Each structure stands twice: as structure tokens, then as C-alpha cells.
Amino acid sequence: MEIYVRRSRLEDVDEPVLVLFAAEGTEAVPPPLAGLDALFAGLLGRVITSGEFRGSPRETRVLDRPGGDHGPGRILLVGLGKAADLDPEALRRAAGEAAVAGRALRTGRIAFALPLAGSIPVTRQAQAIVEAACLALYEFPRYRSTPEPGRVAVTAIALVGHGDTGHAEIEAGVSVGRLGAECASLARDLGNTHAGEATPSYMAERAREIASAHDLALTVLERADMETRGMGGILGVARGSAEPPKLVVLEHQAGRTDLPTVCLVGKGITFDSGGISLKPGENMDLMKYDKAGACVVLAAMKAVAVLKLPLRVVGIAPFTENMPSGSAYHPGDVLRTMNGKTIEVLNTDAEGRLILADALAMASTFRPSAIVDLATLTGACVVALGIHCAGLLSTDDTLAARLVAAGEATGERLWRLPLFPDYREQIRSPFADMKNIGGKEAGAITAACLLREFTGDLPWAHLDIAGVSWREKERDYLRRGGTGFGVRLLIEFLRNFRG
Secondary structure, eight states, X not given: OEXXXXXXXXXXXXXXXXXXXXXXXXXXXOGXXXXXXXXXXXXXXXXXXXXXXXXXXXXXXXXXXXXXXXXXXXXXXXXXXXXGGOOHHHHHHHHHHHHHHHHHTTOSEEEEEEOOSSSSOHHHHHHHHHHHHHHHTOOOOTTOSSOOTTOOOOOEEEEEEOTTOOHHHHHHHHHHHHHHHHHHHHHHHHHHSOTTTSOHHHHHHHHHHHHHHHTOEEEEEOHHHHHHHTOHHHHHHHTTOSSOOEEEEEEESTTOTTSOEEEEEEOEEEEEOOTTSOOOSTTGXXXXXXXXXHHHHHHHHHHHHHHTOSSEEEEEEEXXXXXXXXXXXXXXXXXXXTTSOEEEOSOTTOOHHHHHHHHHHXXXXXXXXXXXXXXXXXXXXXXXXXXXXXXXXXXXXXXXXXXXXXXXXHTOOEEEXXXXXXXXXXXOOSSSSEESOOOSTTHHHHHHHHHHTTSTTXXXXXXXXXTTSEESSOBTTBOSEEOOXXXXXXXXXXXXXXX
């Protein structure tokens, strides 16, 4: 999709659709829109002043130009809600609605007017609009034999700066917004690719393509390499699958020990049947998304490389299937992980923490300033927090605060859960250093307690993204399917990371 910035009077815009945002309580046409209102024979003013358009969240209204061939063919009014509540996320939601409504008008080009009134810097406004529009217009037609009937693709988005709006500020916002949406869409593509195609080998090959295109160092550990390193967690989970496991390591600024180091770790279960502890058949198709954390890490590493961040960033993604077979690992097995600690397996459907144990132990060998892992880890987190935010558990208050701030800035919100020592008692095992489940209570927390055993004394944060990695229904700027949750959050976090 083409995205461009232009400086123009709004009445001179030649795109077929011009989006205007309006907050609740707007009672008159602002002076910068007077020429546009005149072009539409006062229709804009009448709709606003009469109360026909209230500016409520997700409210839209289409105004057709009464005649002539100059200026935009239509105005698409989009509500922002209360002006006092306007923040980048409210703007993203409105821009997502605008993009979808604009596409429904069967036009290939949509323009957005900037700046909006309010306290959001124009650079952030541009970033939010571009992110939302691109994410809302995302499609995954890979498995369709024919295009969706009647769908007209939007091929261009323009951001129109009018008045004294700074062109450079809008361009800066477009650049960041475009990259965030592009990389989130990459994570969505990988997540939406079904398990029959997206095997561990397939995912390793996609990592190779990213590394080659963006000058990242790449290491792919094979089964023999894992055996040499004593990675009994991932090897145990992989035993039931005919697909060989892979552990991908991508490095930006590899070997630069003079730079702050951040390790990103993502759970990459390419399909989760539950293993011997077999899942119910209902919704098992969604388990192609159990690799979402690893997809986010691969996409974030692309963004890190494009931005040329002055950091050493290491992305680690263990990939395997969790399948039942005659060679599958059993409930009751004890697995020895890379750092020598042992885990008693009580339920083979709690496999994500087993592969992450080895990946986190590996991350610890880099002695980073921070480790952040992302995983579709527990249904308990979905029960606790639903689909509107991810769970955050951390050993470091500063790291946690930085991640929360990044989540607020990007709309990928986090809610911190406790890691009191009492919870560690729930995973105590009579046969091993720990067991892989801690009972019905506080399941998201006890899972994190296990992960903590593999990060030593390093600042570490765990994001449980089980509830936010896919959507069953379309809303705002998120379509049905994979969401790419975490990519934009990590970009924001790493852009502001100072060690």
C-alpha cells in the first residue's frame, strides 16, 4: 500500500474520500474547514450544527459533494468520542473505523486530514492513523482460490497537513506507523499460516529470509545441537512429533558487548494438540496460534534492524509441535533443562513453559540488561484478563514500568500480576526441582514462577499473550485472526531503551 504526505488546503484534496475526525460536542465548523464546507454547499456545517452527527465513538457519516469535479468526492465524518478522553488509542480506533468505512465506499484511495485539535502531538497523530488504517485493512487471502466478491482494495492512503502543520513531523509519524503496522502484519501472516504449512522448519526458513534481508546474524539449532546443550525441555516436547524441532537465534549488532543487550524470547509451538494430555477437539484449530510469541519476536527483530537501533538485541524462538504419538513424552516424565534444573511433567498440555525454560536459559548466557518473553501460555490469564490486555509478570519494577508505558502508548496494554514467593510453593515437586503445573489456582502466576527459575538474577519480564493473540470478531482496527499483539509494544519499548 502506498502511504504519502501532502500539504494542501482540504478543499483541494483530490482523493475520492477525505476523512474528518470530530469529537463529541463539536458545534461549529472550525475555520480551517470553511473552504471545504463551502465546496460542499454548507452540508458539513448543517450536519454538525444540527446534531445529525454527534461525534460518538465509532460513529460515521458520509457526505457526498453536491456537484463539480474539484476537491474530494466525499467527506467521511468519524466520531472520536469525548475530547477529554482523546488519546492515541482512541484515535487508532477511530482511524480503523474510518479505513473500513472508506473501503466500503469502494474507493482505492483515502485521505486523512491533520492535525486534530487536542494535546496529541501531530507526529503521534500520524503514527496512530497509519498504524490503525494499515492494520484495519489487513487481509490474508493466501488460501482463497478467488478474491472476495465485491471487495475493492485500498491501494493508497494520504495524510493531508493543512494550516501550519509541520510536514516533517507528519512524515516522522508515518515512518514509525508504517513500520509498526508492516511488522505486526508480518507476525499476523506467520500466525495465520496453518500448522500443516508452518512447521518448525518453515518458521526457521522465514527467520532466515528476515536475517538475509535485514543484515541480522542467524543461528538455527538442530536436534543434535539441542542434545549437546542439554535442552531437555524442547527435546521432550518435540518427541511426539515427526517434525524436527528448531531453535532460532537472530542477533542485531551481534557481538557488540559495548552496547546494552536485550533478549526477546517467544514461544513457538507451531501446533498444540496437548500431547498425551489431549485437548478437546473444539477450537483446536486455533492452536496454530500457539506460535504467536515467536512470530512477534521474528517481526520485532525485523523492526529493530530497519530502525538500526543502538542496542544489541537477541531474538530467540524455539519451534516445535506438541503431538501425541508412541514416542511422545508422558505425564510423570522428568525433563532436565539446559541450566541443569529438572521439571516433572504432570500435564503435557503445559508444554510452552518447557520449551521456554531452555530458551530463557540460553538468553541468560548473553547476560543482557533485560529479558522479555512473550507466550500464549495459559488459559488462566484469559480467564483473569480477557481479550483486552496481556498479563505482565516481572522481577524488575523499572523494566515492568517501561513495558507498561510502551503498552499504553501503543494500545497493546499490559496488566501486572504478582510474583510473591508463596506462589512458588505450588510448583514444588517431590521428584524434581519443580513440576510443570501448580494446580487450578493462579495458573498464570505459577507458570511464570517456573519461567523465573531460568532467568537467574537478570531483569526479566513475561508477557502472557494468550487472550490477545487472535480475535474471533472484527472490531476497531483488528480483524479476525492473528493480531500481532506485542510487535508495536516491543518497537516502542526498544526505541526508548537506554540500558
